[in-house]
Amino acid sequence: MSFPWANHYQPKAPLMRWLDEKLPLPRFVYNAVGAGYPVPRNLNYFWNFGVLAGFMLVVQILTGVILAMHYAPNALVAFDSTEHIMRDVNWGWLLRYGHANGASMFFVVVYIHMFRGLYFGSYKAPREMIWLLGVVIYLLMMATGFMGYVLPWGQMSFWGAKVITGLFSAIPLIGTPLQEWLLGGFAPDNAALNRFFSLHFLLPFVIAAVIILHIWALHIPGSSNPTGVEVKSESDTVPFHPYYTAKDGFGLGVFLILFAFMVFFAPNWLGHPDNYIPANPLSTPAHIVPEWYYWPFYAILRAFTADFFFIPAKLMGVMAMFGAILLLFFLPWLDTSPVRSGKYRPLFRKFFYLLLVDVFILGWMGGLPAEEPYVMISQIASIYYFAHFLIILPIVSSIERPEPMPFSITEAVLGKDDKAVLAPPGSAPAPAA
Amino acid sequence: MVRIFGILAGLFFVAALSWSLATGAYTAITEPASPTAEHEFYKHPKHLALASDGVFGKFDNQQIQRGFQVYKEVCAACHSLRLVAFRDLTQLGYNEAEVKAIAASFQVPGVDPNTGEANTRPGLAIDYFPKPYPNDIAARAANNNAIPPDLSLMAKARHDGAAYVYSLLTGYQAQPAKLLKEFPDSKTGPGLHYNPYFPNLNLAMAPPLSGPGQVTYGEGNPQPTVDQMAKDVSAFLVWTAEPKLAKRHQTGWPVLLFLIVLTGLAYLAYQNVWRDKKH
Ligand code: HEM
Secondary structure, X not given: OOOOOOOOOOOOOHHHHHHHHHOOHHHHHHHHHOOOOEEEOXXXXXXXXXXXHHHHHXXXXXXXXXXXXXXXXXXXXXXXXXXXXXXXXXXXXXXXXXXXXXXXXXXXXXXXXXXXXXXXXXXXXXXXXXXXXXXXXXXXXXXXXXXXXXXXXXXXXXXXXXXXXXXXXXXXXXXXXXXXHHHOOOOOOHHHHHHHHHHHHHHHHHHXXXXXXXXXXXXXXXXXXXXXXXXXXXXXXXXXXXXXXXXXXXXXXXXXXXXXXXXXXXXXXXXXXXXXXXXXXXXXXXXOOOOHHHHHHHHHHHHOOOOEOOEOHHHHHHHHHHHHHHHHHHHHHHOOOOOOOHHHOHHHHHHXXXXXXXXXXXXXXXXXXXXXXXXXXXXXXXXXXXXXXXHHHHHHHHHOOOOOOOOOXXXXXXXXXXXXXXXXXXXXXXXXX | OHHHHHHHHHHHHHHHXXXXXXXXXXXXXXXXXXXXXXXXXXXXXXXXXXXOOOOOOOOOHXXXXXXXXXXXXXXXXXXXXXXXXXXXXXXXXXXXXXHHHHHHOOEEEEEOOOOOOEEEEEOOOOOEOOOOOOOHHHHHHHOOOOOOOOOOOOOOOOOOHHHHXXXXXXOOOOOOHXXXXXOHHHOOOOOOEEOOOOOXXXXXXXXXXXXXXXXXXXXXXXXXXXXXHHHHHHHHHHHHHOOOHHHHHHHHHHHHHHHHHHHHHHHHXXXXXXXXXXX
């Protein structure tokens, strides 16, 4: 957001002045992520994760484009071409492990980014659009990750593709034709592998485009902050550069250490051994599980074990699984509390932590075989998941009494007595409660 | 509006889930799952310590060479190693002449240069390890209707990889009397062999390792007991599954060190930029 006190771009070097007249790209960067973008001074480390997600997208595109130079999207040779990358391509193992673990780290980062938004109420007005675009990005990421996992054409690739596309067959009437149309056949084979490769290459660029919209939408109100109190004056903000470039640089370093550790020392930790067995349509693995980042939703899918009136269990599961993600689109209107930050919402806070634990439990159950007691635990956890978003949040926001909030970011940072507090005496507190 | 629809949708899902939960609980009480022999008698892999373990892991070439010898003289009769080429063996410390000799000791598929007919010829360093059976049907016919899986990636294609292979090779035993008493229907079938480390307890592979005399290790090496050979061939399979493991570890440490220093500097820069801003 261009607050009135934002710094202005003033190119000094003649070349930069010339460029500014012809194509003001440096001006654009200056205003977007440079000294011309004022940002709340009190952002905590959770606000690093958007930049980390952007970084991971770049890593995925770079490693992915080079992998695609060596990979062969044909069911006969796909598995072997992946092993060729691991064994014979110079640094191929680094590219492949970087890309596979990169996908996982991307999801780790985005999950933290999303839970940040949930806790600090970042999805609320005036930032609904940022959140909505975020959910679109998340859906695109899920699709991209799923299709990427199919490419090595191992046992989990094949059976994962079969199970996930099989979900569409639960749709009444058009289900089975739809599944066959999606796969280009009755079961995953060359046609499916080829189109998945094509789309897996395309979607990251679509994600990049939606991220541009996401950041554009962010720059209209500007970033929120841990207090959830909107920016009121210049002393509430600092210029993005150098303050947050420095902080993001440090955060990126910490993240890279973790990422490098995974790639170099635990590259198969998050993978499944069965995917080192070539795809075999005649041999079903004992337990078919997707990648870990789908586990919470996989648990919800499998929690529906009984037909509900005239609705078959499988269809219920599919509706619930997609519903669990799509309900995020309605979040800004389900939680009507005017207070953004969970910091000042005692009741909301308790339920938030419960949700966090609940999603971990769902994830854990989603990775286990569909046996008792795991199914019952998934059922209870799924009940809470839906109840949290659809029932508890609307009720909590109408009955909760928020705790007192600071008048401004500056007050939150410096304390009430500080001279820098610009609150006129007797002015009303922020639009809350 | 959104909230009314939301609450209705929420109640709908909660009701459907509760229904599933209730029916599930009812079946769990009325028809409790009966225990299975697999469930009761399956054993998790034994511990196996190899030089390649851990973040400092590297290859013990001498052990892997022994393991290769076991593969070549025992396992290769039934199991292929299709992703490994003879030339790769130079990584284990064999010199070029040795690799050529090893390759030549295998017959690989070839083409008669005069008639164009399929034949076999001695392997070259660029060839991959040949398959013991011409096709899956032949493999099944010779192995009680089971296909001996390719071993190239075996150490990554099972939970606990090398430890699993080691446990499987050393885990053959007579079927416990207790099992037969509890599960009379679970008697090991003809042509199968009881092994508690195999997920369904009975596999078609006869115990491949029998003990000293099967393989002769060169001087300065331990006795080729079943246990020793099983360890060695497991170490070999770690290498075939992940030949870049040692290089990966070697590269990882300088990268980590560099990143730690870089992050330290980034932290100082961050502190410096923010030194007079409370936040
Ligand atoms: C590729 C994935 C994504 C990228 C690259 C990305 C990038 C960013 C960046 C750079 C920011 C500003 C810095 C920050 O607040 O962390 C941001 C803010 C935000 N993002 Fe994302 N994002 C991604 C996915 C998502 C998803 C999946 C959601 C939610 C469903 C989401 C919701 C938000 C919200 C609500 C904000 C505003 C936060 C605030 O100002 O309090 N983003 N995003």
